[in-house]
Amino acid sequence: EPEVTQTPSHQVTQMGQEVILRCVPISNHLYFYWYRQILGQKVEFLVSFYNNEISEKSEIFDDQFSVERPDGSNFTLKIRSTKLEDSAMYFCASSATGVEQYFGPGTRLTVT
Amino acid sequence: AQSVTQLGSHVSVSEGALVLLRCNYSSSVPPYLFWYVQYPNQGLQLLLKYTSAATLVKGINGFEAEFKKSETSFHLTKPSAHMSDAAEYFCAVSMDTGRRALTFGSGTRLQVQP
Numbered sequence: 001e002p003e004v005t006q007t008p009s010h011q012v013t014q015m016g017q018e019v020i021l022r023c024v025p026i027s028n029h030l031y032f033y034w035y036r037q038i039l040g041q042k043v044e045f046l047v048s049f050y051n052n053e054i055s056e057k058s059e060i061f062d063d064q065f066s067v068e069r070p071d072g073s074n075f076t077l078k079i080r081s082t083k084l085e086d087s088a089m090y091f092c093a094s095s096a097t098g099v100e101q102y103f104g105p106g107t108r109l110t111v112t
Numbered sequence: 113a114q115s116v117t118q119l120g121s122h123v124s125v126s127e128g129a130l131v132l133l134r135c136n137y138s139s140s141v142p143p144y145l146f147w148y149v150q151y152p153n154q155g156l157q158l159l160l161k162y163t164s165a166a167t168l169v170k171g172i173n174g175f176e177a178e179f180k181k182s183e184t185s186f187h188l189t190k191p192s193a194h195m196s197d198a199a200e201y202f203c204a205v206s207m208d209t210g211r212r213a214l215t216f217g218s219g220t221r222l223q224v225q226p
Contacts, residue, residue: 041218042219056213058213099144103156103158106155
């Protein structure tokens with residue numbers, strides 16, 4: 001069964017460094033999403049992406065964040081200058097229709 | 113704006129007992145509703161969805177949920193718990209256009225006692 005994959009599974013970075021989290025959505029899906037879950041808190045929406053542009057973003061998704069679909073298979077989330085409070089599990093999701101979203105296993109980002 | 117409230121951060125049942133996980137939603141437009149399950153160290157797996165068709169929705173692993181508009185609820189049930197059902201369960205809502213962000217509840221951790 002097709003699934004969303006994410007790399008790396010765990011990323012440790014120093015405050016102020018740039019990180020890129022990578023996702024390979026399910027191959028025929030057209031809608032892509034990033035969510036995050038800070039330890040002990042709710043899963044929070046960051047951004048959605050359709051037709052090569054951002055379709056919706058939350059207030060969390062400020063200028064430090066960007067997304068890209070560089071090659072038709074990968075979907076990336078970049079954080080330009082990481083802060084301690086960016087430490088969280090980041091989930092990528094994809095959808096064929098924009099209704100059911102299928103999630104990847106997540107990347108645990110630790111900012112020290 | 114939309115929101116989800118899951119009553120009970122922890123629920124413990126005995127193996128073979130009924131599972132009932134509660135979810136109430138708030139939405140200014142007809143919602144789409146979802147239940148996801150998260151096993152330890154894994155991602156979110158879609159259990160079932162409501163998208164304005166039948167109000168009783170059946171999902172994977174024997175789970176089902178009933179959409180009750182008058183109560184703004186979408187509770188998750190399973191007649192007989194299995195040890196493998198131990199996990200965290202998240203209720204989520206999106207606007208009925210479908211192509212929108214999911215708003216999640218805070219989750220309910222289900223423990224199943226032998």
